Amino acid sequence: MKFTSVFDIIGPVMIGPSSSHTAGAARIGRVARDLFGRQPKWATIHLYGSFAETYKGHGTDVAIIGGLLDYDTDDERIKTAFAEAEKAGMTYTFLPETAHTEHPNTARIVMGDDDGEMSVVGISIGGGKIEISEVNGFKLHLTGGMPTILVVHDDRAGCIANVANCLAMHAVNIGHMEVSRIERGLTALMVIEVDENVDDRIIEQISYIPHITKVSKMNT
């Protein structure tokens, strides 16, 4: 079930003109920033399908930049996000693409700073609701409906148990969990949906576990 709340239908409160192309775009940008863990210094945004065809008219570009600046869908500053990004020292490029994607409203945000890079693919499925379908090349299915922890780690025995133990010690209950890897023995990803937002202290502790390379979280 894609839509779980009445406020997915009656809402969000937002700056116009398009729930999928403006509010959804802002949310994709904001979740990407969340996953990156901080405000990126630069971002290259690839737009596909209807996003590529109509992004200027819908303010999709300013909305994604607004999201990367941590603005919510109803933040009036979305309108002037380009100027705000400049003030904040963030550069950006938009690339409308012709490649066909599964969903018509898809954006790939490649962002980074001196300390790292990340690639996030988001799709806007209607009414301002979004899904994250890829992070750093890993296919996944993140709806943002539940607080989520993403852990990139070496594909070694015991990694999953160690992370689960750390969460258990802090009495964090796991609601849903997916694990995947690009190739056996190399890099793997855990996507862990939990019942409540987790604080930065827990995220930091997980990052100290051996063979863990990166931890990000997405609160709701």
Added chain:
Amino acid sequence: MDVLFHNVRELVERAEQEGKLISEIMIEQEIGMTRRSREDIMAQMDRNLTVMEEAVERGLRGVTSVTGLTGGDAVLIQNYIQSGNALSGDLLLDAVSKAVATNEVNAAMGTICATPTAGSAGVVPGVLFAVKNKLNPTREQMIRFLFTSGAFGFVVANNASISGAAGGCQAEVGSAAAMGAAAIVEMAGGSPQQCAEAFSITMKNMLGLVCDPVAGLVEVPCVKRNAMGAANALVAADMALAGVTSRIPTDEVIGAMFRIGQQMSPSLKETARGGLAATPTGQALARKIFGSAADVQS
């Protein structure tokens, strides 16, 4: 908790068996799914209602979009109602003007509440603030109006689509109009089944509506489609309250909308490549607004 309804049949059956309003079933499901309190959920919907009210008021004072393509029509219609010469009825035109007002604010990058989307945000508030003057609802009844709309929208979003890019305008203004029609019926004292009939009658008349915005902007023809969505909703609600029923059950109408959306050409699904967007005037406007890069003829 499991969801209380997956389709309109289950929604109506549950409401009728338990002797509850559709809005109440929606509120109970929201409590169960999110574990938030009733007060919290009602308060959030109250805030959304306030945003809608403010958008209508702002639009009725007159706004113009950044491009200048839309704005000011809500004022024209209100003035016309005041003249006393309106042929189609004051309440109907009031709904139309308030739907237009909301979408004019949206096109001007103002603050609105997506219902179910921004491009279709005018319909539900339009009909709500028009029937308000006739039915004199309490604040709670107005909030419930939004939960009833939301219950039907919830089914459409999960079983079909509320995205113009995925299903055309029928999925956006079509859904909004049908949701609004159902909510009018509940506020007017109709049964849950009558709400579903009003939904079906409206949606059947929105089937096939394409999403062909000029220059890709949520302006032309979106604003006027919201006007007609509101009119459609009111007429269908009256028909259902009169006892008219739909031969095709609501869930099958929703299924038809979904399949039509899948069969619709991508050029007619929010890509600004077909329909009104591809007319000579539509293309000329696109060029004027964005320069030659927006010349969409492939």
